[in-house]
Amino acid sequence: MLYAKIVLGIPVEGPFDYIVPEGLSEKIKAGSRVRVSFRTQQAVGYVVKLTKKSNINNVKPILALIDEVPILDKNILSLTKGLSEYYCCSWGEAIETALPEVLRKGRKISQNINIIEETSIRYDFRPEVTLLHDLDGDARWEIYLKSIKEALDSNRSIIVLLPDISSVLRAKEKIYAHLGIIPALLYRKQPQELSEWLKLKSGQAKIVVGTRSSIFAPLNNLGLVIIDEEHDPVYKQDQVPHYHAREVAYIRIKIEKAKLILGSGRPSLETFYSAKQDKIKYKFISRIKDFLQIKIIDTGYLDKISKQKNIFLSKYLEDSIAHTLNAQGKILLFLNRKGFATLASCISCGKSLRCPRCNVNLVYHFKDNILNCHYCNFKMQPPQICPNCNSGYIKYSGLGTEKIESELSRLFPQVRIKSLDSRKQIDFSDIDIFVSTQAIIKDPDCSFDLVGVLAIDNSLNRIDFRASEKTFALLIGLLKLTGKKMIIQTRLPGHSCFQALEKKDMDIFYAEELRQRKALKFPPYGHLGLIKLRGIKEERVKEASSSLFDRLNRFKKRNIKILSVNSGQPAKLRGNFYWQILIRGKEPRNLSSFLKNHLKDFPHSGIIVTVDIDPV
DNA sequence: AACTTACTAGCA
DNA sequence: GCTAGTAAGTTC
Numbered sequence: 001m002l003y004a005k006i007v008l009g010i011p012v013e014g015p016f017d018y019i020v021p022e023g024l025s026e027k028i029k030a031g032s033r034v035r036v037s038f039r040t041q042q043a044v045g046y047v048v049k050l051t052k053k054s055n056i057n058n059v060k061p062i063l064a065l066i067d068e069v070p071i072l073d074k075n076i077l078s079l080t081k082g083l084s085e086y087y088c089c090s091w092g093e094a095i096e097t098a099l100p101e102v103l104r105k106g107r108k109i110s111q112n113i114n115i116i117e118e119t120s121i122r123y124d125f126r127p128e129v130t131l132l133h134d135l136d137g138d139a140r141w142e143i144y145l146k147s148i149k150e151a152l153d154s155n156r157s158i159i160v161l162l163p164d165i166s167s168v169l170r171a172k173e174k175i176y177a178h179l180g181i182i183p184a185l186l187y188r189k190q191p192q193e194l195s196e197w198l199k200l201k202s203g204q205a206k207i208v209v210g211t212r213s214s215i216f217a218p219l220n221n222l223g224l225v226i227i228d229e230e231h232d233p234v235y236k237q238d239q240v241p242h243y244h245a246r247e248v249a250y251i252r253i254k255i256e257k258a259k260l261i262l263g264s265g266r267p268s269l270e271t272f273y274s275a276k277q278d279k280i281k282y283k284f285i286s287r288i289k290d291f292l293q294i295k296i297i298d299t300g301y302l303d304k305i306s307k308q309k310n311i312f313l314s315k316y317l318e319d320s321i322a323h324t325l326n327a328q329g330k331i332l333l334f335l336n337r338k339g340f341a342t343l344a345s346c347i348s349c350g351k352s353l354r355c356p357r358c359n360v361n362l363v364y365h366f367k368d369n370i371l372n373c374h375y376c377n378f379k380m381q382p383p384q385i386c387p388n389c390n391s392g393y394i395k396y397s398g399l400g401t402e403k404i405e406s407e408l409s410r411l412f413p414q415v416r417i418k419s420l421d422s423r424k425q426i427d428f429s430d431i432d433i434f435v436s437t438q439a440i441i442k443d444p445d446c447s448f449d450l451v452g453v454l455a456i457d458n459s460l461n462r463i464d465f466r467a468s469e470k471t472f473a474l475l476i477g478l479l480k481l482t483g484k485k486m487i488i489q490t491r492l493p494g495h496s497c498f499q500a501l502e503k504k505d506m507d508i509f510y511a512e513e514l515r516q517r518k519a520l521k522f523p524p525y526g527h528l529g530l531i532k533l534r535g536i537k538e539e540r541v542k543e544a545s546s547s548l549f550d551r552l553n554r555f556k557k558r559n560i561k562i563l564s565v566n567s568g569q570p571a572k573l574r575g576n577f578y579w580q581i582l583i584r585g586k587e588p589r590n591l592s593s594f595l596k597n598h599l600k601d602f603p604h605s606g607i608i609v610t611v612d613i614d615p616v
Numbered sequence: 617a618a619c620t621t622a623c624t625a626g627c628a
Numbered sequence: 629g630c631t632a633g634t635a636a637g638t639t640c
Contacts, residue, residue, distance in 0.1 A: 014639090014640080040639095603634045606635080
């Protein structure tokens with residue numbers, strides 16, 4: 001008797017044994033998509049192994065084979081296995097994230113498409129990762145195109161990942177213009193998703209350009225993966241399984257012996273650190289241009305005089321705006337409207353109050369008159385005097401509203417001013433001053449003579465251990481928009497973010513940020529895991545969280561630390577109450593298997609538990 | 617996840 | 629003794 005071990009797209013590990021019917025024994029292979037009855041229902045399943053024996057009592061037969069040829073090749077099978085081990089999900093869930101939606105639902109592939117069986121050619125390449133640290137996107141593309149050509153010449157295929165769809169479309173044009181090839185395009189919700197997927201599966205297309213999920217594209221002989229703007233958090237999926245395309249790429253190139261190029265003008269700390277450790281190659285191309293003027297303005301003094309009036313422009317910035325206007329120049333004023341977290345900071349020294357254990361900003365809660373850390377739940381009474389400089393007093397500030405546009409009209413009555421909050425197509429030609437949020441950075445061809453950065457401290461002071469990293473990436477993104485001058489207003493002029501820019505030496509930022517991460521054993525010196533619990537009844541979620549916290553503490557192993565349990569942020573969302581447990585470990589796979597073991601038999605009726613490894 | 621079965625409190 | 633509502637257990 002022949003049995004198949006089958007996994008399903010549900011959060012249950014499996015695999016489940018099924019009998020292979022006589023007539024199918026020739027056709028069914030590892031990687032086949034089949035229809036099975038599961039409990040009382042029918043489901044789509046994926047064969048991961050064939051065996052002669054089974055220890056299960058009442059084994060059911062496979063109902064039908066869906067595809068003539070296995071839909072998952074060996075490489076995709078081991079990639080998804082690896083994904084499930086890293087990201088704490090079932091193998092079946094991992095397989096389903098790697099497939100187009102219609103195939104997950106069991107639709108048949110039409111007969112006239114010729115899926116080629118796995119090739120057995122093995123090129124003896126060594127997996128190799130390179131960080132291309134380059135501010136200039138065009139220069140990065142020169143290297144990408146050269147590498148793509150090389151891969152094609154040795155008959156290997158290529159995946160190019162970009163953060164968003166408009167970048168994908170631009171990349172397609174570049175590839176067509178330089179190599180004369182039309183690549184397949186993949187992104188979720190692409191109407192042609194299946195036909196593009198099949199082009200790759202059948203070998204008709206050898207290059208795919210796409211967003212995050214394209215890292216799973218079904219290519220034969222993968223030789224090269226390019227991830228542009230590798231620092232971008234959109235490469236992390238915000239649903240289960242919470243994978244990061246960069247991490248999946250690492251797993252995939254090891255399996256397929258391919259090369260990986262990570263390109264960015266502002267690399268993630270993970271990638272930068274790997275480069276520093278010589279674990280990956282490092283190519284540093286363009287520095288911040290010498291002719292750019294970057295000015296950091298300490299606006300601590302504005303707090304004192306802006307009590308009555310809403311003054312948001314330093315004298316220096318105001319003068320520079322006037323000067324630029326006189327010279328018919330264009331100005332961008334950047335204002336990050338996000339981040340309404342109420343912050344406690346000292347007027348005199350500018351330091352915000354931070355958690356002694358987590359080094360993140362404490363959040364002031366008006367209602368309870370208490371300062372609280374959202375990472376470890378540390379609480380303290382607000383101090384009367386600043387613990388840093390002993391003088392001054394502590395100020396609690398939210399973010400000022402953006403009346404900026406109207407205020408500016410008052411200051412510069414003759415000037416054409418516009419602000420952008422939604423992502424509409426804008427015509428820059430009839431605007432002098434443009435007020436915008438970070439949406440502007442995604443616009444590839446806008447350029448200003450002066451970029452003024454307002455209220456950046458709100459971004460820096462977010463309750464997130466990656467706040468500095470994200471702020472730095474944001475500033476570098478803004479820097480690319482100016483051809484001449486950038487002025488940054490801050491109450492924290494000494495922060496490494498700004499120092500790095502002022503001195504035009506990015507290492508200043510990376511060195512300082514790595515030092516802080518190391519002290520806390522936070523990424524890239526360790527890995528975090530976030531367990532989220534949600535349910536309708538607040539008390540029950542809270543109780544379950546603390547009992548899970550105790551349970552994990554009881555069973556915790558070497559190299560795993562259970563850091564904290566606290567209510568989620570927001571604590572209530574769409575009728576559900578949220579709690580979360582943060583753990584830290586050396587190896588993500590250990591975190592995952594530890595959690596799989598102890599969540600399996602954790603009773604959590606009415607509560608949904610999800611795991612996010614390496615949260616961003 | 618989606619389902620079945622076991623158990624509980626509330627009621628006449 | 630009955631049942632609605634919920635907790636717990638199972639899936640090959």
